[in-house]
Amino acid sequence: MVEYIRRDVERGLIDEYVIYMNTDDDQNSDRAYGYSLAERYDWVTVQERPERHPGPKQRSTGYFYRSATDANTVYLRFDDDIVYIHESAIENLVGKRLEMPHATAIFATTWNNAIVSWYAQKAGVIPETLGRLGAEPFCMDPMGWANGQFAVDIHHLLLDKIETGRVEDLYLYQDFPIKPGTQFSVSCFASLGTLYATLPHGPGVLVPDEEEHWHTVHQPTVTGQPNILIGNALVSHYTFFPQRAIVLASDVLDRYRALAEKVNG
Template identity: 25%
Template structure:
């Protein structure tokens, strides 16, 4: 509870390799009343991980896909229908939020209550195109050129090389030195524009106005369509920071650079200064190790959900007809092309 408001965190899950770092932040928070893990996966090992976490931490509540179907992002929308409770603040976190500044959840809930006129509020997110744009405009980061404000920017959103440079810049200059607060940029309003909803808060009372029915692309609807129709804006709390691991186009480059493991070391160091976080971090790690030990057999479990056959596109049909060496050669060329386009961050 916070100022008579219930605080419910939720995450569409998910991938245990990321959530080993996210979960301890949430379950160790003193103001979170419930942590809803939206089980949106067929992966038996991930599901076992979530079930063991729920058994260990009473605050964790597993929410099963209401329609009994899992189809990646397309099956997430049904979960929003339950995010409409009165006097409740919801904080939705992507499963690959892998670092939070101390006290982040309470800071964001306070910001939410202090600014009720916005539809969504979000912290400053490391590896989020529009958050990077704010850092650029405030002179917190110096890039090799001007990059415009676009949620799907070809470099700020798509590029794995840029994401690697950005994470390494943040890790080396701000996390390892404990100076992340020097990146704070204050409150920033936004309207009639899409942004990546990696970490967003809303009031259940506001979501209830449309019954939690989110049509189509949830990010487009929640960040842009609905607030535009209502004539309201969204806002960043630029004085609160989280780190988001990767968009799908970036993962290969970040895994090669062991970025996730580097954040893991930062989390371990953070645990040394916070006993409550340390206890949660240790327990989640124990559960993860136990699940990974039996990973192959857990992966053979039958999914509790139906699968959906996605329609084949012309592109996918052509790719299936091409010999593997052609695809491998194309992948190598694309990799070299992106590598040549490094050097985004000057300082």
């Protein structure tokens, strides 16, 4: 991912890349890599989590928003296994965020996201021959979230389009309001600092504290302001844990790595 971030920093689209360290004590190589990027690039900052959540480790990611309260900043949240960012994705994602300030968050077309796959299949972008998703969008759809072969197949679909310069074939070409209360995997979205600056429990204090639930279920339900999935900001998410063994055994990561190595010449 860092090669794509570097590209967009150099294009003037991104000001700062914050690596949020939500790591276990034995993740020495991960920590060393993050800090090495901060040493190499002046636009990379490493931020340690302020505390460890007593529950599952992923609950600690919600603490990041205590530092995301600048009213003049658009924050882009990426999972650490985003493996591709289309050259128009950041500009389109931020542009839509600024056009629609009252939406809770603006979500990218995140490849290998079950709800995105559902909309893409309805639009004819992902053929049913690769696997049919359920009747309604569901973030843990058995096909879109848990099926490793489906993940490999849709990654191959995207990789083939990238390699032939035809990624726009996979655009949805419209925006979809997500019904408030619909859980949505938060692999990539844009939000405004104003969303967090004046929260009732303190600036950036999410209650409930789990970031996915707060952004996709709690806050849209409380405010009535939906999340918006936009169709022309395409990024790719590598894998969910039920898919992991099959995806890891494929050539998917090697192909993404080869593409990333060419991004900056």
